[in-house]
Amino acid sequence: MSEESTNIYHDKVVIRLIQFSIIWALAAMAAGVYLSAELIWPTIDLGQFWLSFGRLRPLHTNGIVFGFGVSALMATAFYSVQRTSHVQLFAPKLAWICCYAWQLIVLTGGLSLLAGLNTSKEYAELEWPWDIAITIIWVCFAIVFFGTIATRKIKQIYISNWFYGALIIVIAMLHIVNNLALPVSMTKSYSLYAGAQDAVVQWWYGHNAVGFLLTGGFLGMMYYFLPKQAERPIWSYRLSVVAFWAFTYSYIWAGPHHLHYNAIPEWVQSLGMVMSVILLAPSWATMINGIMTVSTAWEKLKTDPALKFIVLSLAFYGLATFEGPMMAFPSVNVVSHFTDWTIGHVHSGALGWNAMITYGTFYFLVPRLVGADLYSVRLANMHFWMALAGTMLYIMAMWGAGVSQGLLWLSVDEIGELSFGFRDIMASMAPFYGLRLIAGLIFLGGTALMAFNLFMTVRGREVVKVKIPAVDPAYGVAS
Amino acid sequence: MSTQVYSFLLFKSLYQPAATFETLSKANPSPFAILFRYSIWLLVLPPLFAFIGASNFGWRLGADEPLVLARESLILVSLGYFWVLVVGLLTTAIISEWMADTYGADAPFGRHLALITIVGEPLAIASAAHLYPSVFVNILVIIPSLIWAMYLLYKGIPIALDIPPERGMLMASSLVGWLLVAAVSLLGLSMMLWTLGVGPLLGV
Amino acid sequence: MSGLSLHKRIEENTGLLIFGILLVSSIGGLVQILPVLNQESLETAAANTRVYSAVELTGRDIYMREGCHVCHSQQIRPLVAEVERYGPYSRAGEFVYDRPFMWGSKRTGPDLHRVGGKFSDDWHRIHLIDPREVVSESIMPAYPWLVSRDASQAGNITAKMRGLRTLGHPYSDEEIEAAAGQLQGLKEIDALIAYLQMLGTGLSEEITL
Numbered sequence: 001m002s003e004e005s006t007n008i009y010h011d012k013v014v015i016r017l018i019q020f021s022i023i024w025a026l027a028a029m030a031a032g033v034y035l036s037a038e039l040i041w042p043t044i045d046l047g048q049f050w051l052s053f054g055r056l057r058p059l060h061t062n063g064i065v066f067g068f069g070v071s072a073l074m075a076t077a078f079y080s081v082q083r084t085s086h087v088q089l090f091a092p093k094l095a096w097i098c099c100y101a102w103q104l105i106v107l108t109g110g111l112s113l114l115a116g117l118n119t120s121k122e123y124a125e126l127e128w129p130w131d132i133a134i135t136i137i138w139v140c141f142a143i144v145f146f147g148t149i150a151t152r153k154i155k156q157i158y159i160s161n162w163f164y165g166a167l168i169i170v171i172a173m174l175h176i177v178n179n180l181a182l183p184v185s186m187t188k189s190y191s192l193y194a195g196a197q198d199a200v201v202q203w204w205y206g207h208n209a210v211g212f213l214l215t216g217g218f219l220g221m222m223y224y225f226l227p228k229q230a231e232r233p234i235w236s237y238r239l240s241v242v243a244f245w246a247f248t249y250s251y252i253w254a255g256p257h258h259l260h261y262n263a264i265p266e267w268v269q270s271l272g273m274v275m276s277v278i279l280l281a282p283s284w285a286t287m288i289n290g291i292m293t294v295s296t297a298w299e300k301l302k303t304d305p306a307l308k309f310i311v312l313s314l315a316f317y318g319l320a321t322f323e324g325p326m327m328a329f330p331s332v333n334v335v336s337h338f339t340d341w342t343i344g345h346v347h348s349g350a351l352g353w354n355a356m357i358t359y360g361t362f363y364f365l366v367p368r369l370v371g372a373d374l375y376s377v378r379l380a381n382m383h384f385w386m387a388l389a390g391t392m393l394y395i396m397a398m399w400g401a402g403v404s405q406g407l408l409w410l411s412v413d414e415i416g417e418l419s420f421g422f423r424d425i426m427a428s429m430a431p432f433y434g435l436r437l438i439a440g441l442i443f444l445g446g447t448a449l450m451a452f453n454l455f456m457t458v459r460g461r462e463v464v465k466v467k468i469p470a471v472d473p474a475y476g477v478a479s
Numbered sequence: 480m481s482t483q484v485y486s487f488l489l490f491k492s493l494y495q496p497a498a499t500f501e502t503l504s505k506a507n508p509s510p511f512a513i514l515f516r517y518s519i520w521l522l523v524l525p526p527l528f529a530f531i532g533a534s535n536f537g538w539r540l541g542a543d544e545p546l547v548l549a550r551e552s553l554i555l556v557s558l559g560y561f562w563v564l565v566v567g568l569l570t571t572a573i574i575s576e577w578m579a580d581t582y583g584a585d586a587p588f589g590r591h592l593a594l595i596t597i598v599g600e601p602l603a604i605a606s607a608a609h610l611y612p613s614v615f616v617n618i619l620v621i622i623p624s625l626i627w628a629m630y631l632l633y634k635g636i637p638i639a640l641d642i643p644p645e646r647g648m649l650m651a652s653s654l655v656g657w658l659l660v661a662a663v664s665l666l667g668l669s670m671m672l673w674t675l676g677v678g679p680l681l682g683v
Numbered sequence: 684m685s686g687l688s689l690h691k692r693i694e695e696n697t698g699l700l701i702f703g704i705l706l707v708s709s710i711g712g713l714v715q716i717l718p719v720l721n722q723e724s725l726e727t728a729a730a731n732t733r734v735y736s737a738v739e740l741t742g743r744d745i746y747m748r749e750g751c752h753v754c755h756s757q758q759i760r761p762l763v764a765e766v767e768r769y770g771p772y773s774r775a776g777e778f779v780y781d782r783p784f785m786w787g788s789k790r791t792g793p794d795l796h797r798v799g800g801k802f803s804d805d806w807h808r809i810h811l812i813d814p815r816e817v818v819s820e821s822i823m824p825a826y827p828w829l830v831s832r833d834a835s836q837a838g839n840i841t842a843k844m845r846g847l848r849t850l851g852h853p854y855s856d857e858e859i860e861a862a863a864g865q866l867q868g869l870k871e872i873d874a875l876i877a878y879l880q881m882l883g884t885g886l887s888e889e890i891t892l
Contacts, residue, residue, distance in 0.1 A: 039791070042814075042822045052824045054750020116748035121783050150697045157694050165700060170708045177712075184846035188744070188838055192850070195778030196725045199786055204712050212708075241690055248704060252711030261760035262786060263775040265722065268715055275711070291653060295581050301645035311649060315656030322660045326667040331674045334683050338756055338790040393622065399666065400618045405790075407673070410764045412682035418767055422793045427820040431615040682764030 009082045009466045010089040013099050015369050015458070017075035018362060020103050022451050024067025025355070029447060031060040033440040039433045050114045058113050058125040064350065065123060065213065067106045072358045073217040074098060074141065077164045079365065080224040081148045084158040086471050090147030094140050101137045105130060117187050121202050123209045124178055128189040131179040138175070142168045153471045159240050163220030166248050170212040178205035196264050203255040211251035214354055215321075219247075219286055222310070225361045226290055229307055230297030235289050243289070246282035250275050257328035260337060269330070276328035283321035290314045305380035309360030312388060316352025320345065335410065340432070341402025344395050351391040351443055359387065359450055366454045371464040375456035383446040383453070390443030394436055401432035488517055492597045496631055499597065500638035508589040518596045522564050525606035530557040532610040552679075567661060571595050574657050575650075582650040584640035594639045601627040629655070729776030732885030734852045735878070737844065737862035738869065741837050742878025745871050747785070748837070749826065756787030757796040757882070761892075770797035770883065771892055777885040780852055792823055797883030807876045829872035835863065837871055 038044055038053050045051035082089055089095050109126045117127045126134070145168060149157055178201055181189035193201050227234055234240055256264065256272025291314050300307050323345050327336050336342060367374045374380060404425070411419040492499040534553050572592040579586060605624035608617045632654065637647025674683050693699045719725060735743060746752070759765050761772040773796050778784055787794075802810075806817060811829060814821040840862045848854045866874070 038824070039822055042824055045824050047825050047827050049749075049828050052749065052826075054753050054824070055748075057750060057753045118748055118750060119783060120747040120750075120752050120785055122788065146697060146701065149700075155695050156691075157697065157700060162694075162700065162704075166704050166708070169701060169704045173705070173708065173712075182846050182850055184842045185839055188843070190843075190846055190850060191783035193720075193784075194726075194780060194782045194850075195784050196775040197720055197722075198782070198784040200716055200719045202783065204716060238687070241687070245703075245707060249707045249710065252708050253715065256715065258788065259786075261762065262758050263773050263778070264725075265719065268719060271715060291656075292581070295649055295653075298582070298643070298645040298649050301648055308648070311652045312655075315652055315659065318656045319659040319663060323663045323667075326663060329667070329671065331671040332667045334674050334760075334762065335670045337760070338788065338794075342788065389626075392625075396618060396622070400614055403666065403670075404614055406670075407679070407681070409768070409790075410674075410681040410683060410762065412680050412764055412767075414680065416682065416763065416767075418682070418764060422768065423818060423820055426792070426822070428615075432618075435618070682767065683762050 005465075006088060007468055008088070009079075009468060010092045010095065011079065011369055011466065012463050013089070013092070013095045014075045014079045015366070015463055017071045017078070017099050018366060018369075018454075020099070021068050021071035021075060021358070022362070022447075022454065024063050024071060024106065025447055026444070026451060028060055028063025028067055029440070029444045031056055031063060033437065033444055035060055036433060036437045036440050040430055040437065049116070055114055055116060055118070058118065058122075059110050061123060062106065062109060062113065062125065065209070066109070067103075068358075069213060069217075069354065070102065070106075072361075073164070073167065073213070073221070074102065076221045076225070076361060076365070077145055077167075077217075080160055080220075081145055081164065082468075084154065084161055084224070085148050085152030086154050086468055086476075087148060087151050088468070089144055090151055091144050095144045098137055098140045098144060101133070101140075105133050105137065112187075119179075119181070119189070119191070121178065121191070121198075122206050124175070124202070124205060127187055128179070128181055128183050129186065131175070131181075135172070135176060138168070138172055142172070153477055154475050155477045156475065158224070159234070159237075159244065160220045160222075160224035162244050163216050163223060166244075167212050167217035167220065170208060170216070170248075170252075174205045174208050174212070178202060196262075199259055199262065200256065200264055200268060203258040204252070205255075207255040207258060208252055210349070211254070214349065215251070215283075216247070218354055218357055221361055222286075222290055222314075222357055225364060226293055226310055229304065229310065229360075229364050230294050230300060232293055232297050235292035235296075239285050239289050243282040243285040247279070247286070250279045250282065254279055254324075254328065257333065260328075260330050260333040273328045273330065277325045280321060280325045284318060287314050287318045287321070290317075303377075304364075305374070305377055305384060306360045306363035308381075308384050309356045309363065309387070312384075313353050313356035313360060316348055316356065316391065320349035320353055323348065335406035336402060337406075339402040339405040339409075340398045340429070341406060344398025344402055347398065348391065348395045351387070351394060355443075355447075356387055356391075359383070359447075362450065362454060367457050369463055370458045370461040372457055372461055375453050379449050379453045383449045386442050386446030386449070390439045390441075390446060393439035393442065397432045397435035397439060401429050401436075404432075405429065488593060488597060489520070489600075492600060492631070496597075496634060497638065500594075500635045503590060503593055503597075503635075503639045504641050506590060506593070507587050508593055510589040510592050513589055513592045513596065518568060518592070521596060521600055521603035522561065522568065524603045525564060525609060526557040526561040528606050528609035529560055530554070532612045536610075536612050538612040538614075556678075563665065567665075568592070568595060568599065571654070571657065571661070575654060578650055578653055579640060582640075582642055582646040584642045584646075584650070586640050590639060594635055597635060598628050598632045601625075601631070725775050726779055727776055728779045729774055729885050730887035732777050732779060734780050734847075734854060735881075737840050737858070737865045738834070738874050738877045739881055740843060740847075740878075741834050741840060741866060741871075742874035742876065744843070745829070745837055745875045746878060751795075752785040752787050754789060754791035754823070755793065755795045756790050757794065758786035759794055759796050765794075766892055769794050771886055771890050774886065777883075780847075782847065782850065792821075795879070795882055799880050799882040799884045804876050804880065807879055808872060811872055811875065826872075829875060830870055832871045834866040834869040834871055834874045837874065840866055 035056055078089055109130045118125050180192040183189040191198055253275035254272055256268045257276045260269055294311055326332055363380055408420045408425045413419050530553055572595045575591040576588050601624040605620050608620035633651045636651045637644045672678055674681055693703055759769045759772045766772055810817050811826045813825045814823040844854050844859045844862055
């Protein structure tokens with residue numbers, strides 16, 4: 001389990017985390033598919049509490065964000081921080097603890113949700129014992145990551161590490177503050193905040209969980225793996241510096257756009273809107289940086305299916321980071337809030353950006369980790385088209401459903417009376433939900449292809465022992 | 480050259496896209512000629528179908544009474560739809576020309592305009608679904624036509640602009656990125672206009 | 684230019700980087716949250732808003748447990764169509780005893796903030812056991828298990844109320860002592876219905892919008 005020599009990168013923990021990440025992706029996406037089926041045929045839960053929509057939904061969100069997402073982020077952070085620092089992982093045993101303890105937290109957390117232990121705060125549904133466990137393991141993650149950077153042999157801290165660093169620090173801050181609660185039993189607690197105040201804190205957390213976990217962390221992934229795959233440096237270093245700090249500063253303010261026309265002070269709502277629009281700039285600056293980097297490396301596309309995923313992920317990143325600020329305008333939000341348009345927006349980011357860039361990274365990284373070729377380039381290409389089709393179908397289904405809902409809910413006739421009853425509007429959503437179900441099945445199918453492909457790639461192989469290369473004195477620290 | 484180019488663009492692109500793109504790669508059509516003798520026919524189809532469908536059948540939600548808008552607002556909406564398509568076509572062609580340099584393409588603007596029009600043709604034809612005013616049916620019809628359009632985009636860019644397939648793939652993906660943003664902007668802009676009072680009656 | 688050389692310093696120092704990130708990322712939260720946490724009007728109960736009784740609190744926790752907030756919002760926006768459909772828009776003062784808040788972020792089903800008193804207890808009972816009995820097109824899941832579980836199984840009500848009192852909810856000693864007894868003989872479905880029936884009753888009757 002531990003590499004003897006001090007001259008070798010610790011990569012076994014990386015591949016283990018990737019394996020867990022893929023397992024969670026399959027499980028959580030399958031849960032998503034089941035949930036979308038429930039919205040069409042509500043009786044498929046057979047009257048069982050553990051198949052009920054309300055209890056399963058957080059299983060899907062937590063499984064994706066904390067299972068699939070965090071495992072992928074830990075894996076890629078551990079891989080890239082070593083190589084950008086030219087040292088082994090600091091405290092490798094702690095890294096293994098992070099790996100396994102985290103999976104235990106996600107698994108038992110998921111079971112706790114099924115059992116009904118639910119704080120109801122989105123992406124923070126796990127009760128206080130799990131919150132404490134998460135904090136402890138997150139601190140371990142921080143120690144391993146920052147410890148590696150602190151003991152690095154390369155003078156400059158590479159940009160991908162700033163993003164992973166921001167992920168670790170900001171999520172810690174958000175998690176602790178938002179989950180402050182008074183326990184009243186081993187399995188139940190009450191939030192320190194109430195009502196409108198709780199709303200503001202919750203969406204400061206909720207939006208920035210998206211911002212620093214789903215966006216920031218994966219940008220760290222992009223900044224390391226894209227130049228690696230394209231075998232080109234990042235197009236503009238200066239742009240990345242400005243974009244990083246602008247990003248870290250502005251994202252935090254955008255939370256209140258989840259609360260337009262809700263019972264919180266108007267100035268908070270306005271601030272949220274303005275900063276959401278400002279946020280567009282650093283987001284797109286990063287996207288352009290990525291696109292321009294890869295556009296010079298186009299010959300790689302001939303042989304490398306992984307790069308296709310990264311390219312499209314950047315396009316969807318552009319879409320999602322444009323749609324977000326747009327939906328933050330009150331005049332658009334008035335239609336979109338509470339509708340499936342929000343769900344569509346979430347998934348254009350989750351499927352189009354997060355999943356696709358992770359898939360691209362995995363297709364690149366896993367063969368490299370075991371020193372083999374990818375088992376089947378054909379299957380990877382097939383996966384690419386399925387992922388693209390699934391994502392676009394999902395988005396269109398939810399745009400159709402969401403815009404219809406939003407407009408029809410608001411629709412009044414000339415004398416100001418409601419034109420449509422809620423039930424009729426809801427009933428007309430079924431075909432859109434059907435389309436979304438098909439989209440999810442396609443996306444899940446593609447993911448399964450990847451799981452098979454990568455499994456066959458590593459079968460019977462060991463993780464390659466990679467010697468840490470000598471440091472060019474021009475870039476090294478004096479030690 | 481002129482009349483020959485356009486008739487084959489209108490019809491041949493539907494059943495022999497590769498040959499069409501090949502011919503286009505050697506052509507240097509005037510943008511005005513493309514716009515007024517070819518694109519315009521496709522641009523009027525969606526607003527026309529939308530107007531006919533909405534004024535004769537109304538928009539239906541479930542089993543309820545169909546919603547029929549007043550004729551004046553229908554005309555305004557259709558005209559607005561037409562202009563949005565014109566602007567969309569022109570901006571996409573302009574952006575395509577702007578991006579071309581990054582991907583090693585060097586084609587005149589008229590060729591970009593022709594290419595984007597060809598890409599949009601399946602959607603223009605599929606807009607006949609507007610005659611049946613149901614949001615869901617329209618989405619159902621748009622999906623295969625969108626797949627077809629995207630196929631034409633990915634196939635057409637490298638051939639018509641005479642660049643390697645990988646560079647074409649990257650450029651097409653960047654255009655897809657732009658188109659996604661354009662689509663969602665249209666959505667947002669429409670919502671903004673409607674909630675600010677320019678459009679159907681909303682109780683905001 | 685010196686900006687970039689300052690940045691080089693941060694890039695070469697782990698501590699500075701960590702500190703920089705923490706500093707830059709805290710500003711937004713401090714500016715938005717601190718004033719809100721100190722704003723008295725957001726902590727002042729509206730005219731008829733009171734703490735949840737033992738039964739209602741049990742019901743609220745069941746609502747949370749089953750994930751009802753995932754499909755039903757509890758936030759009526761100050762929009763003409765919304766006030767017409769659901770009733771007077773939601774005011775902050777109505778939520779001062781909601782720990783945590785449950786405004787929701789999705790309406791798969793209708794908003795429930797003013798559902799209190801709109802349907803009879805029996806209607807709710809049938810609807811919860813099988814929604815399609817009263818709303819044929821409903822896609823809501825059925826909750827038959829609520830009928831067989833005792834309300835006391837939903838958690839230690841005494842500990843809960845004590846905890847809430849620590850957080851500032853004005854429960855008297857008598858109320859807390861009587862709590863367990865009030866749950867006697869009730870099933871979970873009764874508690875949930877009691878909670879639903881008081882939703883939205885926290886405003887003064889004079890308010891119509």
